[in-house]
Amino acid sequence: MATETTRPEEHAPGGGGEAPDERVLLETEGVRVHFPIRKGFRQKVVGQVKAVDGVDLSIRAGETLGLVGESGCGKTTLGSAVMRAREITGGRIRFRASDGRLLDVSRLGPDDLRAYRREVRMIFQDPHASLNPRFTLLEIIGEPIRVNEGLSGSALEERVAAMLRKVGLRPEYMRRYPHAFSGGERQRVSIARALALDPRLVVADEAVSALDVSIRSQILNLLQDLQDELNLTYLFISHDLSVVEYLCDRVAVMYLGKIVELSETEPLYAAPRHPYTEALLSAVPKPDPRLRGGERRIVLTGDVPDPSDPPSGCSFRTRCRYATERCAAEEPPLREVAPGRRAACHYAEELELNGVV
């Protein structure tokens, strides 16, 4: 029901508004992922957890789209829906394949699915859990190549060596096991595995969150270099706003399964248009002590509301400082508030919200 109010306005072509359709690589239209809550002996469905509830996004070829939000807001679920690890319960995900066809991701035939799996790859969060401890690097990075291209022997080794060089590891290491490597190196291996098939879209779910701060910047730079070199598109899922600011061209802010703000990175950080974005930004630690304490930090009270029973109207109103009666009665659609900017707040234009300088 909530989505229906959002969607009519949403159908300006392309998620960002003016983007021509050709440039959009992946597009989600009102995507919903609901999990049934079952109770009792007969496992009757008594409710739905709305992990993702009507998300419209479009990722343009070559850009990095950041997806931020606190934990439990559904960003990972959205990522796994894109990866087809979860079936979506509503809406549509469409992907423009390399031959120009527009694929409906949830209804792929076996051949198209194979192609999709080659073109859309994932980098995982935990470098310690994402590599099979029984495999050497050769087997880890070589597996997708072997499975999809049937290479083996020295041809496979050459490809793996090239991938290792690309991510800044020495090819001589390819016969070693993951336990011999540090977290940063393992993440490089994970990246090499993701890129082994020349994908076009890479979904990075908290790809640097588990890393040391010193290693983090290396990996971020590596991701950027690889993007330039291989013409990649990233969907970068993170809760770390400073990382997102550094890496992403556009940012989508997610709250309780919905996008509440979508904008180019710089304007979003300078002047957010949604109170939730403001609160998130105020929580970013400021490296310069002189800047601290200048404006008060906004501490959100309480937890994210129960996604199986979201509040009426605007889902953020229970924790919003600016909430009025209208917010409880009427759900704000995600609407264009400035060229290329969208926010889901009734008062997006009126509020004077603080960003980060």
Place this chain on the structure above:
Amino acid sequence: MTQQAELLVDDQEKGPESEFETPGRWRTVWRQLLKSRQAMIGLAVLAVLFLMAYIGPLISPWEFGEPDFTAFYQPPSPEHWWGTTQTGQDIFTSTMVGLQKSLIIGLLVAVVSTTVAAVVGAFAGYLLGLTDKALMWVTDLLLVLPTFVILSILAPRLDSGSWLIFVVLLSAFLWMVTAKMVRGMAISLKEREYVLAARYMGLPAWKIIFRHIIPNMSSLLIVDATINVVAAILAETSLSYFGFGIQPPDVSLGSLIAAGTRPAPTHPWTFWFAAVLLIVTVLAVNLVGDGLRDALDPRAKARRRKRRRPAPAAAAGPVRPAAGTGRVQGTSEKAAGKAP
């Protein structure tokens, strides 16, 4: 630059032998096994047992089953190396023949039942849903069946010499508990990111199970297989003890022990040789199992090497633990050990 440092540290961490080309997984495992002293001892003992079992009857002056009417209940002597039984049979010869059966039954049953457990458990745990329900239903059914009664009813009906069917029967009743453990592990391994990664690259389920799920349970499976060798020999022994196992004229360690228990207090040689061989076999299998488990686990190598090498910082006295990169490396390794 930092990256370069990381790589260097890594170089020091690895022993010199990893600089060689490592040609394949099984060669590596084999080499690792050769290095483990206990596995070598176990393998040597097993080899000796097998040699004894198959060569012993040939070099013994007595045929298996051939009675010596001049020697009843004789203690070990140059004539009869391990003594004779009530009917004048040479104990050395019959023990060796019994050892053949017990070794083969033990190892075969262990391999078969652990394989069945791994496959059933992994498929049930990975696929869940209907497959899981069906497989677990069968497992539970077999678990509640009174194994001993069924075996004791079926075994005597088998023709003598059909001990292969006996192997199948024994394995059929040994895999269920392990299968349940394997299922639980498969469910948790399924959530690992490397299994997800394999799914995202379009690997079919059975390949994921055989390449990613089962190999990562190998320590459990090996331990289970060694226990099963023991369990199979003992199960066969106890069945034989009650006369349900290996049927005469075939003999096994179990039936020999059973035959020897009655005269044992007065004529101990009728009992002890078979019993000691049984214990030695079980111990040897356990030693090999431990070594194999370590050899199959790439992380165990690093652990062992570390333990063997005395920590230089600790040896030098109350100095601060190795600073900088070394420490970082250390913590990451600890985390690596914990992760899976």
